[in-house]
Amino acid sequence: MSANADFVRRDLAVLWHPCTQMKDHEWLPPIPIRRGEGVWLEDFEGRRYLDAISSWWVNLFGHANARINAALAQQAQMLEHVILAGFSHEAVVELSERLVKIAPPGLTRCFYADNGSSAVEVALKMSFHYWRNLGRHKKTRFINLSNSYHGETLGALAVGDEPLYKRTYQPLLMDVITVPSPDCFNREPGESWEAHTRRMFAHMERALAERHEEVCAVILEPLVQCAGNFRMYHPVYLKLLRDACDRHGVHLIADEIAVGFGRTGTLFACEQAGITPDFLLLSKGLTGGYLPLSVVMTRDKIYQAFYADYAKLTAFLHSHSYTGNALGCRAALATLDIFRDDDVIVKNRALATCMHYAAAPLAAHPQVAEIRQHGMILAIEMVKDRNTRAPYPWQERRGLRVYQHALKRGVLLRPMGDVIYFMPPYVITRDEIQLLAQVAAEGIDLATR
Numbered sequence: 374m375s376a377n378a379d380f381v382r383r384d385l386a387v388l389w390h391p392c393t394q395m396k397d398h399e400w401l402p403p404i405p406i407r408r409g410e411g412v413w414l415e416d417f418e419g420r421r422y423l424d425a426i427s428s429w430w431v432n433l434f435g436h437a438n439a440r441i442n443a444a445l446a447q448q449a450q451m452l453e454h455v456i457l458a459g460f461s462h463e464a465v466v467e468l469s470e471r472l473v474k475i476a477p478p479g480l481t482r483c484f485y486a487d488n489g490s491s492a493v494e495v496a497l498k499m500s501f502h503y504w505r506n507l508g509r510h511k512k513t514r515f516i517n518l519s520n521s522y523h524g525e526t527l528g529a530l531a532v533g534d535e536p537l538y539k540r541t542y543q544p545l546l547m548d549v550i551t552v553p554s555p556d557c558f559n560r561e562p563g564e565s566w567e568a569h570t571r572r573m574f575a576h577m578e579r580a581l582a583e584r585h586e587e588v589c590a591v592i593l594e595p596l597v598q599c600a601g602n603f604r605m606y607h608p609v610y611l612k613l614l615r616d617a618c619d620r621h622g623v624h625l626i627a628d629e630i631a632v633g634f635g636r637t638g639t640l641f642a643c644e645q646a647g648i649t650p651d652f653l654l655l656s657k658g659l660t661g662g663y664l665p666l667s668v669v670m671t672r673d674k675i676y677q678a679f680y681a682d683y684a685k686l687t688a689f690l691h692s693h694s695y696t697g698n699a700l701g702c703r704a705a706l707a708t709l710d711i712f713r714d715d716d717v718i719v720k721n722r723a724l725a726t727c728m729h730y731a732a733a734p735l736a737a738h739p740q741v742a743e744i745r746q747h748g749m750i751l752a753i754e755m756v757k758d759r760n761t762r763a764p765y766p767w768q769e770r771r772g773l774r775v776y777q778h779a780l781k782r783g784v785l786l787r788p789m790g791d792v793i794y795f796m797p798p799y800v801i802t803r804d805e806i807q808l809l810a811q812v813a814a815e816g817i818d819l820a821t822r
């Protein structure tokens with residue numbers, strides 16, 4: 374038996390993989406990865422795969438990054454973890470100081486959790502609890518966008534809007550107020566992104582005007598609905614939303630778990646609208662893709678609503694065992710060092726332009742309805758009919774065919790439905806971007822035959 378096959382046999386005997394119909398592995402075995410280096414992953418037989426999706430959007434500066442490795446090794450010698458209730462440590466304080474400096478102004482408090490979904494839970498509870506501490510007991514609801522995704526735990530799932538993940542669990546989920554997404558794929562012919570986005574904001578304005586008394590917060594993913602087939606919208610939506618939330622006395626939760634840390638072309642997507650949300654959620658790239666860590670950043674005004682004598686019972690009694698883990702914080706600090714020292718955001722502009730030109734020829738493909746891009750995220754939407762934009766029946770799993778072809782060519786693309794996307798680590802080269810585009814084009818040709 375080959376080294377890969379032997380490993381897969383052991384894997385399938387004991388593992389239950391995430392987000393997977395395990396029966397698919399009867400004909401499409403998982404790829405065992407022995408090591409990683411830069412944008413490349415290598416299997417047990419030395420075959421290499423270009424990680425075009427940053428291993429679920431987490432990796433920023435490559436696998437086995439020497440600087441993050443060194444920082445982690447040093448931290449491990451000092452302190453791996455300590456309880457963060459009643460105790461503290463150097464890495465978590467330094468990280469919080471630096472995050473406060475680089476985040477949109479006014480976000481002065483950091484509350485840590487250990488993955489994206491947990492950060493969403495924290496923000497929902499904090500917003501609800503803030504209003505309760507103020508005696509606003511009618512505020513119990515949240516507004517979300519159609520086609521949104523915020524994670525898989527029950528609260529996060531409830532404020533998402535992806536039926537594939539949500540439908541089964543509906544009886545367990547809180548009810549939310551869902552407003553149509555400004556998704557610019559749906560704009561009228563000839564309509565600009567900005568005009569469409571502004572027009573769609575009317576739905577949000579109406580929901581806030583009618584329901585603000587009962588609404589704690591609006592939650593959304595700034596600029597790109599990543600798990601919602603990478604649908605995108607114009608930054609003006611965030612500006613209009615900030616203003617409307619202020620007028621109606623409702624919090625704004627910006628879930629930058631996927632889009633934060635440079636993905637959309639700025640360090641944080643909210644910067645493109647010049648706004649400060651009431652809660653900024655960060656995870657994934659926070660540790661450069663090394664360790665599970667998340668943070669909810671918020672304003673002093675919100676912090677103060679919980680700050681009182683213990684007997685008033687207004688404290689936020691939420692915790693996770695690994696809250697503020699020292700190794701995770703150290704990886705995050707090393708990641709911020711790279712941003713600071715290497716002019717990453719500026720260099721990414723050139724890479725984003727390169728991605729644009731590499732993918733551009735696909736715009737003429739008869740089965741491609743749109744190529745869209747925000748910074749370092751580029752998505753190509755395959756459709757059955759380019760004129761009506763009718764999708765392929767989902768049962769045909771055309772995106773999966775692109776995935777299979779790309780694997781044969783040594784590229785890890787993992788289409789979202791029929792949307793092929795590039796969201797690579799920032800250490801990708803121009804030649805590697807050309808390879809990605811070439812393999813995507815071949816895959817789309819094959820999948821649409």
Ligand SMILES: Cc1ncc(COP(=O)(O)O)c(C=O)c1O
Pocket residue numbers: 488489490491493522523524525594599600628629630631632656657
């Ligand atoms: C926008 C957004 N929010 C939340 C999450 C959930 O994060 P995690 O998978 O770490 O729980 C994700 C994960 O993909 C995400 O894309």
